[in-house]
Amino acid sequence: TYQDALQTTTQPAITQDGTHIEVAANVGGLDEARKAVELGAEGIGLLRTEFLYLNRTTEPDEDEQTQIYSDIISAMGKERPVIIRTLDVGGDKPLPYLPLPEEENPFLGERGIRVGINRPTMLRRQIRALLRSAKVGNLRIMLPMIASLEEFRAVRKLVEEERQSLESSIELGIMIEVPSAALMARELAREADFFSIGTNDLTQYTLAMDRGHPKLASRIDSLHPAVLRLIAMTVEGARAGNRWTGICGGIASDITAIPLLLGLGVNELSVSVPSLPPVKARIRELSLADCRALAQQALAMEDATQVRALLAQWKDKE
Numbered sequence: 001t002y003q004d005a006l007q008t009t010t011q012p013a014i015t016q017d018g019t020h021i022e023v024a025a026n027v028g029g030l031d032e033a034r035k036a037v038e039l040g041a042e043g044i045g046l047l048r049t050e051f052l053y054l055n056r057t058t059e060p061d062e063d064e065q066t067q068i069y070s071d072i073i074s075a076m077g078k079e080r081p082v083i084i085r086t087l088d089v090g091g092d093k094p095l096p097y098l099p100l101p102e103e104e105n106p107f108l109g110e111r112g113i114r115v116g117i118n119r120p121t122m123l124r125r126q127i128r129a130l131l132r133s134a135k136v137g138n139l140r141i142m143l144p145m146i147a148s149l150e151e152f153r154a155v156r157k158l159v160e161e162e163r164q165s166l167e168s169s170i171e172l173g174i175m176i177e178v179p180s181a182a183l184m185a186r187e188l189a190r191e192a193d194f195f196s197i198g199t200n201d202l203t204q205y206t207l208a209m210d211r212g213h214p215k216l217a218s219r220i221d222s223l224h225p226a227v228l229r230l231i232a233m234t235v236e237g238a239r240a241g242n243r244w245t246g247i248c249g250g251i252a253s254d255i256t257a258i259p260l261l262l263g264l265g266v267n268e269l270s271v272s273v274p275s276l277p278p279v280k281a282r283i284r285e286l287s288l289a290d291c292r293a294l295a296q297q298a299l300a301m302e303d304a305t306q307v308r309a310l311l312a313q314w315k316d317k318e
């Protein structure tokens with residue numbers, strides 16, 4: 001029954017051989033956060049804050065932001081971690097009150113954290129609102145589009161400056177969604193508190209294919225071995241620095257991909273709210289040892305089609 005299903009989904013997702021995989025939700029507002037708790041989310045793995053900034057004529061002020069972040073964190077309870085990502089806009093997602101010059105290549109231009117670094121007033125305001133909200137629960141801050149240590153350090157310094165005036169401490173993690181960040185994971189893991197892989201952008205930048213291009217849609221697949229190798233490299237770098245790695249890109253909600261992602265060694269999956277029950281159910285069926293063997297095979301494939309075929313075959317043998 002529906003009640004039984006709800007009862008099951010609120011239990012942790014543990015593999016057959018006893019590893020707990022944290023399953024969190026990607027959330028875009030308060031209603032969705034409430035729904036995520038109901039469906040068993042162990043936290044919010046990605047709160048996209050764009051919803052607060054888009055479709056309006058003025059920037060949300062610090063108090064308004066603090067109110068909304070606090071409401072969402074409270075909705076998740078004291079314990080569940082809530083990862084809030086700083087604003088991720090740019091040439092492709094313009095804001096009326098943020099005049100950015102038109103760019104020839106907006107996906108390679110002032111986008112994500114680059115906007116915040118170049119225009120720190122807006123980023124500082126958001127960081128202050130986040131730090132003020134932190135006291136109501138378990139908040140972690142995540143930075144989008146980090147491509148280098150230099151960028152991470154610049155933002156960490158800014159966060160430290162704001163933190164001192166507010167006297168609170170906070171974990172600061174990064175999205176791994178630019179190939180350079182995956183390649184530098186070992187170095188980044190010495191300084192960032194956690195990693196969450198944004199496979200939507202990581203795939204776009206690895207394959208050099210626009211993620212929204214209708215003519216390329218059939219060929220842009222996050223299960224391309226090139227992307228899988230970058231995921232493996234990220235996990236390896238994180239482990240060396242005693243950090244955890246999650247995936248918050250769309251591939252984490254793809255049920256067929258779950259055994260492979262677990263096999264690559266990720267510790268957390270952040271999925272769309274409706275995917276919470278099926279993702280947790282799938283994890284419970286799997287043995288991590290088998291998943292690791294599968295991942296080794298996938299890493300040696302030639303293209304995404306072969307990886308998909310391998311996954312289908314593997315499922316049939318179960």
Ligand code: PEP
Nearest residue numbers: 177198199200201248249
């Ligand atoms: C991603 O790039 O995979 C991601 C989760 O971020 P967004 O889809 O918001 O760019």
Ligand code: MG
Nearest residue numbers: 177198200201
């Ligand atoms: Mg992204």
